[in-house]
Amino acid sequence: xxxxxxxxxxxxxxxxxxxxxxxxxxxxxxxxxxxxxxxxxxxxxxxxxxxxxxxxxxxxxxxxxxxxxxxxxxxxxxxxxxxxxxxxxxxxxxxxxxxxxxxxxxxxxxxxxxxxxxxxxxxxxxxxxxxxxx
Amino acid sequence: xxxxxxxxxxxxxxxxxxxxxxxxxxxxxxxxxxxxxxxxxxxxxxxxxxxxxxxxxxxxxxxxxxxxxxxxxxxxxxxxxxxxxxxxxxxxxxxxxxxxxxxxxxxxxxxxxxxxxxxxxxxxxxxxxxxxxxxxxxxxxxxxxxxxxxxxxxxxxxxxxxxxxxxxxxxxxxxxxxxxxxxxxxxxxxxxxxxxxxxxxxxxxxxxxxxxxxxxxxxxxxxxxxxx
Numbered sequence: 001x002x003x004x005x006x007x008x009x010x011x012x013x014x015x016x017x018x019x020x021x022x023x024x025x026x027x028x029x030x031x032x033x034x035x036x037x038x039x040x041x042x043x044x045x046x047x048x049x050x051x052x053x054x055x056x057x058x059x060x061x062x063x064x065x066x067x068x069x070x071x072x073x074x075x076x077x078x079x080x081x082x083x084x085x086x087x088x089x090x091x092x093x094x095x096x097x098x099x100x101x102x103x104x105x106x107x108x109x110x111x112x113x114x115x116x117x118x119x120x121x122x123x124x125x126x127x128x129x130x131x132x133x134x
Numbered sequence: 135x136x137x138x139x140x141x142x143x144x145x146x147x148x149x150x151x152x153x154x155x156x157x158x159x160x161x162x163x164x165x166x167x168x169x170x171x172x173x174x175x176x177x178x179x180x181x182x183x184x185x186x187x188x189x190x191x192x193x194x195x196x197x198x199x200x201x202x203x204x205x206x207x208x209x210x211x212x213x214x215x216x217x218x219x220x221x222x223x224x225x226x227x228x229x230x231x232x233x234x235x236x237x238x239x240x241x242x243x244x245x246x247x248x249x250x251x252x253x254x255x256x257x258x259x260x261x262x263x264x265x266x267x268x269x270x271x272x273x274x275x276x277x278x279x280x281x282x283x284x285x286x287x288x289x290x291x292x293x294x295x296x297x298x299x300x301x302x303x304x305x306x307x308x309x310x311x312x313x314x315x316x317x318x319x320x321x322x323x324x325x326x327x328x329x330x331x332x333x334x335x336x337x338x339x340x341x342x343x344x345x346x347x348x349x350x351x352x353x354x355x356x357x358x359x360x361x362x
Contacts, residue, residue, distance in 0.1 A: 043183075043220020069320060073225035076263055077216065 002092075002112040002121040003030040003056030006105055007049055007066040007075055011036035017065075017105050025109030032056040044074040046081075053078070053094060061092030061118035063108050063125060067101045095122050103128035143293050144243035149350065150204040151195045154211045157346035158188035161339060171335040175322035179221050180335040187219030187227060204244045208235030208252070222320060223336065226260055226273060227343075233259035246294040250284050253301065257281050264319060271317040271329065273336035279304035280344050295351040302341070302348035309337040 004021065008014040014035025021031045034052035037043030049064070056062050066075045075096045082094055095118065097104050104125040111124035145153075161168070161184050168181030194214035195207055202210075212231030216224050237255035238244050244252065257277045266272040283304030287297040310333070317329035320336075 037220035038217070041220065043179075044224075045220065046216055046225075070220070070222035070225060073222050073263055077225040077229060080263075 001028070001030060001058045001115065002060045002108075002118050003032065003053075003058050003062045004105060004108050004112060004121075005049065005052040005056050005062060005064045006031060006033050006035070006101065007044060007052075007064060007071045008033075008035040008101065009042055009044060009067060009069070009071060011040065013067065013101075017102055020102065021105040021109035024106045025113040028113040029109035030056050030058060030112070031105065031109055044070045046074050046078055049074055049078045053082075053090060057090045057092075059091050061121075062090055062094045063112075063118065063121050064094060064096045065099060065101055065105045065108065065125060066096065072096070092118055097122055097125035099125040099128050103131055144245045145204055145249060145294065145351065146243045147198070147202045147204050147207045148200075150207040150211075150244075151198075152350045153347050154188070154191050154195050154207070156350050157343045158185075158192045160342045160346050161185055161188050164339075164342060168335050168339055171333055171338055174332040175317060175325060175329045176335060177221070177321050180223060180339065183219050183221040184223050184227065184339050187215040187224055190214040190218035191231075203238070203240050203242055205235040205238030205240060205252075208232070208238065211235075222264075223339070226264055226336070229259040229263050230256035230277070246288055246292070246297050249294060250281075250288050250297065253277075253281050253284055266319045269315060270319045271312050271315040271322065271334045271337070272319050273334070273340040275312050275315070275334065276305040276308040276337035276340035276344070279308035280340070295348070298344075298348040298351045302344040305337075305341040305344040309333060309341040312337045 006014045006017045014033035018031040018033040022029055032052040032055045034048040038045040038047055053062050064075045066072045079094050107128040108121050108125035111121045165181035165185040169178055172178050172180035191211035191214040194210045198210055208231045212228045216228030234252035234256040237252040261274055266274045268278055280301040284297045284301035287300035312334040314330055316327055317323045322329040
Protein backbone atom coordinates (compact mmCIF):
# COMPACT_ATOMS: atom_id res chain seq x y z
CA UNK A 1 0.00 0.00 0.00
CA UNK A 2 1.10 3.56 -0.72
CA UNK A 3 2.06 5.33 2.52
CA UNK A 4 1.48 8.96 3.45
CA UNK A 5 3.52 11.44 5.49
CA UNK A 6 2.01 14.65 6.87
CA UNK A 7 4.60 17.41 7.38
CA UNK A 8 3.69 20.46 9.44
CA UNK A 9 5.42 23.14 11.51
CA UNK A 10 3.21 22.00 14.35
CA UNK A 11 3.52 18.54 15.88
CA UNK A 12 -0.12 18.66 17.01
CA UNK A 13 -1.35 19.68 13.55
CA UNK A 14 0.63 16.89 11.83
CA UNK A 15 -0.69 14.33 14.31
CA UNK A 16 -4.24 15.63 14.00
CA UNK A 17 -4.25 15.55 10.22
CA UNK A 18 -2.72 12.06 10.27
CA UNK A 19 -5.40 10.92 12.72
CA UNK A 20 -8.19 12.32 10.57
CA UNK A 21 -6.76 10.88 7.35
CA UNK A 22 -6.36 7.45 8.97
CA UNK A 23 -9.95 7.52 10.20
CA UNK A 24 -11.28 8.53 6.78
CA UNK A 25 -8.98 6.00 5.14
CA UNK A 26 -11.16 3.54 7.04
CA UNK A 27 -8.34 2.65 9.37
CA UNK A 28 -6.30 0.93 6.70
CA UNK A 29 -4.28 3.81 5.33
CA UNK A 30 -0.76 4.23 6.68
CA UNK A 31 -0.36 7.91 7.59
CA UNK A 32 2.69 9.07 9.55
CA UNK A 33 3.09 12.57 11.04
CA UNK A 34 6.31 14.59 10.82
CA UNK A 35 5.52 17.73 12.79
CA UNK A 36 7.68 20.28 14.56
CA UNK A 37 11.43 20.49 14.76
CA UNK A 38 13.84 17.86 16.06
CA UNK A 39 13.66 19.26 19.62
CA UNK A 40 9.87 19.08 19.79
CA UNK A 41 9.47 22.81 19.09
CA UNK A 42 7.80 24.66 16.26
CA UNK A 43 9.43 24.15 12.85
CA UNK A 44 10.34 21.37 10.46
CA UNK A 45 12.98 18.67 10.58
CA UNK A 46 14.36 16.69 7.69
CA UNK A 47 15.33 13.95 10.17
CA UNK A 48 11.71 13.61 11.34
CA UNK A 49 10.57 13.48 7.70
CA UNK A 50 13.10 10.74 7.01
CA UNK A 51 11.88 8.71 9.99
CA UNK A 52 8.21 9.16 9.05
CA UNK A 53 8.88 8.08 5.46
CA UNK A 54 10.66 4.95 6.69
CA UNK A 55 7.65 4.17 8.91
CA UNK A 56 5.12 4.83 6.11
CA UNK A 57 7.03 2.90 3.45
CA UNK A 58 5.24 -0.34 2.61
CA UNK A 59 7.09 -0.91 -0.67
CA UNK A 60 4.62 0.85 -2.97
CA UNK A 61 5.90 4.40 -2.53
CA UNK A 62 5.14 7.32 -0.24
CA UNK A 63 3.24 10.57 -0.82
CA UNK A 64 4.31 13.62 1.22
CA UNK A 65 1.81 16.33 2.18
CA UNK A 66 3.22 19.58 3.57
CA UNK A 67 1.54 22.60 5.13
CA UNK A 68 3.56 25.61 3.91
CA UNK A 69 6.89 27.39 3.77
CA UNK A 70 9.73 25.40 5.24
CA UNK A 71 7.60 22.22 5.38
CA UNK A 72 7.41 22.34 1.59
CA UNK A 73 11.10 23.18 1.24
CA UNK A 74 12.09 20.40 3.63
CA UNK A 75 9.91 17.90 1.75
CA UNK A 76 11.46 18.89 -1.57
CA UNK A 77 14.93 18.70 -0.14
CA UNK A 78 14.26 15.25 1.35
CA UNK A 79 13.14 14.00 -2.08
CA UNK A 80 16.21 15.46 -3.75
CA UNK A 81 18.48 13.81 -1.18
CA UNK A 82 16.69 10.47 -1.42
CA UNK A 83 17.08 10.50 -5.21
CA UNK A 84 20.83 11.09 -4.88
CA UNK A 85 21.42 8.58 -2.14
CA UNK A 86 20.37 5.14 -3.37
CA UNK A 87 20.82 3.45 0.01
CA UNK A 88 18.15 5.75 1.37
CA UNK A 89 15.83 5.18 -1.56
CA UNK A 90 12.30 4.09 -0.85
CA UNK A 91 11.07 1.37 -3.17
CA UNK A 92 8.36 2.82 -5.36
CA UNK A 93 9.56 6.39 -4.83
CA UNK A 94 8.62 9.41 -2.74
CA UNK A 95 6.60 12.31 -4.18
CA UNK A 96 5.34 15.63 -2.83
CA UNK A 97 1.66 16.38 -3.44
CA UNK A 98 0.83 19.91 -4.60
CA UNK A 99 -2.27 19.86 -2.46
CA UNK A 100 -3.95 21.49 0.56
CA UNK A 101 -2.89 19.66 3.71
CA UNK A 102 -6.15 18.40 5.24
CA UNK A 103 -8.17 17.78 2.09
CA UNK A 104 -5.16 16.33 0.30
CA UNK A 105 -4.34 13.94 3.14
CA UNK A 106 -7.93 12.70 3.38
CA UNK A 107 -8.24 12.22 -0.39
CA UNK A 108 -4.89 10.43 -0.58
CA UNK A 109 -5.67 8.19 2.40
CA UNK A 110 -8.99 7.16 0.88
CA UNK A 111 -7.32 6.28 -2.41
CA UNK A 112 -4.36 4.53 -0.75
CA UNK A 113 -6.70 2.44 1.41
CA UNK A 114 -8.45 1.32 -1.79
CA UNK A 115 -5.17 -0.17 -2.96
CA UNK A 116 -4.41 2.38 -5.69
CA UNK A 117 -0.86 2.92 -6.95
CA UNK A 118 1.38 5.92 -6.26
CA UNK A 119 0.28 7.94 -9.31
CA UNK A 120 -3.40 7.49 -8.45
CA UNK A 121 -2.88 8.42 -4.78
CA UNK A 122 -0.93 11.51 -5.81
CA UNK A 123 -3.64 12.48 -8.31
CA UNK A 124 -6.32 12.06 -5.61
CA UNK A 125 -4.40 14.33 -3.24
CA UNK A 126 -3.90 16.98 -5.92
CA UNK A 127 -7.55 16.85 -7.05
CA UNK A 128 -8.46 18.03 -3.54
CA UNK A 129 -7.35 21.50 -4.61
CA UNK A 130 -10.47 21.77 -6.74
CA UNK A 131 -13.01 20.87 -4.04
CA UNK A 132 -14.81 24.19 -3.55
CA UNK A 133 -16.55 24.98 -0.28
CA UNK A 134 -19.04 27.53 -1.44
CA UNK B 135 47.68 22.83 4.31
CA UNK B 136 48.41 25.71 1.96
CA UNK B 137 46.20 28.48 0.69
CA UNK B 138 47.51 27.88 -2.79
CA UNK B 139 48.94 30.73 -4.81
CA UNK B 140 50.58 33.62 -3.01
CA UNK B 141 48.34 36.56 -2.23
CA UNK B 142 45.39 34.38 -1.24
CA UNK B 143 44.28 33.67 -4.81
CA UNK B 144 42.81 30.29 -3.91
CA UNK B 145 40.72 29.09 -1.02
CA UNK B 146 41.54 25.82 0.73
CA UNK B 147 39.49 23.81 3.20
CA UNK B 148 40.79 25.79 6.17
CA UNK B 149 39.91 29.00 4.36
CA UNK B 150 36.34 27.80 3.84
CA UNK B 151 36.17 26.79 7.51
CA UNK B 152 37.24 30.36 8.38
CA UNK B 153 34.47 31.68 6.15
CA UNK B 154 31.86 29.59 7.94
CA UNK B 155 33.20 30.62 11.35
CA UNK B 156 33.19 34.30 10.41
CA UNK B 157 29.69 34.04 8.89
CA UNK B 158 28.50 32.46 12.15
CA UNK B 159 30.05 35.34 14.12
CA UNK B 160 28.46 38.02 11.93
CA UNK B 161 25.02 36.38 12.02
CA UNK B 162 25.24 35.83 15.75
CA UNK B 163 26.20 39.49 16.31
CA UNK B 164 23.26 40.56 14.15
CA UNK B 165 20.77 37.87 15.21
CA UNK B 166 18.61 40.36 17.07
CA UNK B 167 18.34 42.70 14.06
CA UNK B 168 17.53 39.76 11.73
CA UNK B 169 14.87 38.53 14.09
CA UNK B 170 13.41 42.03 14.32
CA UNK B 171 13.24 42.25 10.51
CA UNK B 172 11.58 38.85 10.43
CA UNK B 173 9.13 39.83 13.17
CA UNK B 174 7.99 42.74 10.97
CA UNK B 175 7.00 40.60 7.98
CA UNK B 176 7.80 36.94 8.70
CA UNK B 177 7.49 34.63 11.67
CA UNK B 178 10.18 36.28 13.78
CA UNK B 179 12.65 33.45 14.04
CA UNK B 180 15.20 34.09 11.30
CA UNK B 181 18.07 35.40 13.42
CA UNK B 182 17.66 32.71 16.03
CA UNK B 183 17.27 29.91 13.48
CA UNK B 184 20.23 30.86 11.34
CA UNK B 185 22.39 31.49 14.39
CA UNK B 186 21.59 27.97 15.57
CA UNK B 187 22.21 26.50 12.10
CA UNK B 188 25.54 28.22 11.63
CA UNK B 189 26.66 27.27 15.13
CA UNK B 190 25.98 23.65 14.17
CA UNK B 191 27.83 24.21 10.89
CA UNK B 192 30.90 25.51 12.73
CA UNK B 193 30.87 22.45 14.99
CA UNK B 194 30.58 20.13 11.97
CA UNK B 195 33.38 21.90 10.13
CA UNK B 196 35.68 21.83 13.15
CA UNK B 197 35.16 18.09 13.53
CA UNK B 198 36.55 17.47 10.03
CA UNK B 199 40.11 16.16 9.65
CA UNK B 200 42.80 18.63 8.54
CA UNK B 201 43.26 18.78 4.78
CA UNK B 202 39.56 18.27 4.01
CA UNK B 203 38.98 19.87 0.59
CA UNK B 204 36.91 23.08 0.41
CA UNK B 205 34.00 21.39 -1.37
CA UNK B 206 33.66 18.80 1.39
CA UNK B 207 33.83 21.48 4.07
CA UNK B 208 30.91 23.32 2.45
CA UNK B 209 28.88 20.12 2.13
CA UNK B 210 29.44 19.28 5.81
CA UNK B 211 28.40 22.80 6.81
CA UNK B 212 25.29 22.60 4.61
CA UNK B 213 24.26 19.26 6.09
CA UNK B 214 24.56 20.59 9.62
CA UNK B 215 22.47 23.65 8.77
CA UNK B 216 19.75 21.48 7.23
CA UNK B 217 19.42 19.26 10.25
CA UNK B 218 19.62 22.02 12.89
CA UNK B 219 17.60 24.87 11.40
CA UNK B 220 13.84 24.62 11.87
CA UNK B 221 12.72 27.37 9.47
CA UNK B 222 12.92 27.87 5.72
CA UNK B 223 16.49 29.10 6.07
CA UNK B 224 17.60 25.53 6.86
CA UNK B 225 16.72 23.96 3.50
CA UNK B 226 17.64 27.15 1.60
CA UNK B 227 21.05 27.82 3.16
CA UNK B 228 21.72 24.08 3.33
CA UNK B 229 21.04 23.74 -0.38
CA UNK B 230 23.17 26.79 -1.18
CA UNK B 231 26.20 25.47 0.70
CA UNK B 232 25.83 21.90 -0.49
CA UNK B 233 25.43 22.91 -4.13
CA UNK B 234 28.45 25.18 -3.84
CA UNK B 235 30.38 22.32 -2.27
CA UNK B 236 29.39 19.89 -4.99
CA UNK B 237 30.47 22.40 -7.65
CA UNK B 238 33.94 22.49 -6.05
CA UNK B 239 34.20 18.70 -6.10
CA UNK B 240 37.25 17.21 -4.40
CA UNK B 241 39.88 19.74 -5.54
CA UNK B 242 42.34 20.79 -2.79
CA UNK B 243 41.78 24.47 -3.45
CA UNK B 244 39.24 26.70 -5.14
CA UNK B 245 40.58 29.53 -7.28
CA UNK B 246 38.59 32.63 -8.22
CA UNK B 247 36.92 30.96 -11.21
CA UNK B 248 35.96 27.82 -9.25
CA UNK B 249 34.54 29.85 -6.38
CA UNK B 250 32.51 31.87 -8.89
CA UNK B 251 31.06 28.66 -10.31
CA UNK B 252 30.28 27.50 -6.77
CA UNK B 253 28.39 30.70 -5.95
CA UNK B 254 26.45 30.42 -9.21
CA UNK B 255 25.56 26.81 -8.31
CA UNK B 256 24.37 27.98 -4.88
CA UNK B 257 22.11 30.58 -6.51
CA UNK B 258 20.73 27.99 -8.91
CA UNK B 259 19.99 25.58 -6.05
CA UNK B 260 18.18 28.23 -4.01
CA UNK B 261 16.11 29.31 -7.01
CA UNK B 262 15.18 25.74 -7.82
CA UNK B 263 14.15 24.84 -4.28
CA UNK B 264 12.33 28.04 -3.36
CA UNK B 265 11.00 28.82 -6.86
CA UNK B 266 11.66 32.48 -6.16
CA UNK B 267 12.37 34.96 -8.94
CA UNK B 268 14.23 38.25 -8.78
CA UNK B 269 12.13 40.88 -7.04
CA UNK B 270 10.10 38.41 -4.94
CA UNK B 271 11.76 39.86 -1.80
CA UNK B 272 13.80 36.79 -0.85
CA UNK B 273 17.45 35.83 -0.42
CA UNK B 274 17.60 35.50 -4.21
CA UNK B 275 17.52 39.31 -4.36
CA UNK B 276 20.86 39.40 -2.52
CA UNK B 277 22.43 36.28 -4.00
CA UNK B 278 21.73 37.21 -7.61
CA UNK B 279 23.54 40.60 -7.57
CA UNK B 280 26.29 38.94 -5.52
CA UNK B 281 26.92 36.36 -8.24
CA UNK B 282 26.64 39.05 -10.93
CA UNK B 283 29.12 41.28 -9.09
CA UNK B 284 31.52 38.39 -8.58
CA UNK B 285 31.38 37.36 -12.24
CA UNK B 286 31.84 40.93 -13.48
CA UNK B 287 34.92 41.36 -11.28
CA UNK B 288 36.28 38.02 -12.45
CA UNK B 289 35.80 39.03 -16.08
CA UNK B 290 37.77 42.21 -15.31
CA UNK B 291 40.66 40.05 -14.13
CA UNK B 292 40.17 40.67 -10.40
CA UNK B 293 41.67 38.21 -7.89
CA UNK B 294 39.61 36.07 -5.54
CA UNK B 295 39.57 38.64 -2.73
CA UNK B 296 38.40 41.42 -5.04
CA UNK B 297 35.76 39.16 -6.58
CA UNK B 298 34.51 38.25 -3.10
CA UNK B 299 34.34 41.94 -2.15
CA UNK B 300 32.34 42.65 -5.32
CA UNK B 301 29.96 39.80 -4.36
CA UNK B 302 29.57 41.21 -0.84
CA UNK B 303 28.87 44.70 -2.20
CA UNK B 304 26.33 43.30 -4.68
CA UNK B 305 24.58 41.36 -1.90
CA UNK B 306 24.47 44.39 0.40
CA UNK B 307 22.96 46.55 -2.35
CA UNK B 308 20.52 43.78 -3.25
CA UNK B 309 19.39 43.40 0.37
CA UNK B 310 18.93 47.18 0.68
CA UNK B 311 16.85 47.14 -2.51
CA UNK B 312 14.36 44.65 -0.99
CA UNK B 313 13.01 47.37 1.34
CA UNK B 314 10.37 48.80 -1.04
CA UNK B 315 9.49 45.43 -2.57
CA UNK B 316 6.26 43.57 -1.97
CA UNK B 317 6.90 39.96 -0.93
CA UNK B 318 5.74 37.21 -3.26
CA UNK B 319 7.18 34.24 -1.33
CA UNK B 320 7.00 32.99 2.23
CA UNK B 321 4.82 34.20 5.08
CA UNK B 322 5.47 37.85 4.18
CA UNK B 323 3.58 37.34 0.91
CA UNK B 324 0.31 36.96 2.86
CA UNK B 325 0.71 40.59 3.92
CA UNK B 326 0.49 41.86 0.35
CA UNK B 327 1.32 45.59 0.15
CA UNK B 328 1.93 45.65 3.92
CA UNK B 329 5.17 43.71 3.35
CA UNK B 330 6.78 46.80 1.79
CA UNK B 331 9.02 49.14 3.79
CA UNK B 332 11.04 46.39 5.49
CA UNK B 333 14.26 44.72 4.41
CA UNK B 334 13.90 41.01 3.68
CA UNK B 335 15.60 39.11 6.51
CA UNK B 336 16.86 36.33 4.21
CA UNK B 337 18.43 38.83 1.82
CA UNK B 338 19.94 40.61 4.81
CA UNK B 339 21.53 37.46 6.23
CA UNK B 340 22.77 36.48 2.75
CA UNK B 341 24.60 39.81 2.62
CA UNK B 342 26.25 38.97 5.96
CA UNK B 343 27.41 35.56 4.75
CA UNK B 344 28.97 37.12 1.64
CA UNK B 345 30.54 39.90 3.69
CA UNK B 346 32.14 37.12 5.72
CA UNK B 347 33.62 35.66 2.54
CA UNK B 348 35.01 39.05 1.51
CA UNK B 349 36.47 39.61 5.01
CA UNK B 350 38.26 36.28 5.21
CA UNK B 351 39.65 36.44 1.69
CA UNK B 352 40.80 40.06 1.96
CA UNK B 353 44.56 40.26 2.03
CA UNK B 354 45.67 40.41 5.62
CA UNK B 355 42.18 39.45 6.75
CA UNK B 356 42.54 38.14 10.30
CA UNK B 357 40.25 35.17 9.79
CA UNK B 358 41.89 33.99 6.58
CA UNK B 359 43.71 31.17 8.28
CA UNK B 360 44.48 29.42 5.02
CA UNK B 361 46.86 32.16 3.90
CA UNK B 362 48.93 32.41 7.05
